[in-house]
Amino acid sequence: MEPDLTLEHQLCFALYAASRAVTSTYRPALEPLGLTYPQYLVLLVLWESDGSTVSDLGRRLHLDSGTLSPLLRRMESGGLLERHRDSPDGRLVTVHLTDAGRALRDHAEEVQRCLWSLSTLSPAEALSLRDLARRLVAEPAPTP
Amino acid sequence: MEPDLTLEHQLCFALYAASRAVTSTYRPALEPLGLTYPQYLVLLVLWESDGSTVSDLGRRLHLDSGTLSPLLRRMESGGLLERHRDSPDGRLVTVHLTDAGRALRDHAEEVQRCLWSLSTLSPAEALSLRDLARRLVAEPAPTP
């Protein structure tokens, strides 16, 4: 059977375009806060788990130290967080929010809301989209 | 009501993670062909509409010339396509596949297949995910 190679039929392109559209929608809300979208994701983790290590952040966000190290350096020099090698395990770097980093949480709800201006999806459809996207990423359960 | 700021509850993160997971899954199939994922998307358009202009490609892929110009230059120097300013309109640059660029189409079906190794989504769920993602991106119909 002839496979359909049309761009518009590709699941991969639909996800790629949707992801970029969402970050574009967030940008005008984040830019006045001095944040990029990946930096906002780091804050989401830290608001939840302040004091995470770099590798903790990497596990949550599926990013490696090659991405996180310079990103965290920029956030540190922007005064949003501090990195310390203060664990008994001398390899670990813990990341702690500053007051400025914690304060940005008050704007997060407003940032979230701008996603709805992008689309006409119903709340149920958005939930369905989120769960399907999460199941696509979830690795199959390991066989013990 | 308290908004849920947990990373895992965010639609934006689910899409961001899913999109990156998909391109990671494609990478081992594309790398032996000498392609990156965005370059593969350009080929998808050109296999369908050879001779498109740079702005045609930009409209289809939602990318601007700042992204496409260097990307097309790399593909041109890789022998996959040629750029010509041969239109009656002297501003337009048309992009034509070479034989090498056309030949890669034979590998595309195999590239597509590796997406299924990523997930346990049924074909119907994958269709649903694709259509929800597309509706998220689709701008509302203009009011005439």
Added chain:
DNA sequence: GGGCGATTAGTTGTGCACAACTAGATTGTG
């Protein structure tokens, strides 16, 4: 205690994305 594989964070280099800008061609309007 000595040594070795594994882990952690960081650096380097390449290739997107995207904002801001530029140069050149075209189109519309007086």
Added chain:
DNA sequence: CACAATCTAGTTGTGCACAACTAATCGCCC
């Protein structure tokens, strides 16, 4: 025709992603 607004592709600069690598530290096993 003149010429200002528009359109097209390209360049520059910043910030991710990610592969490949390094340095420092840890755990383990003898």
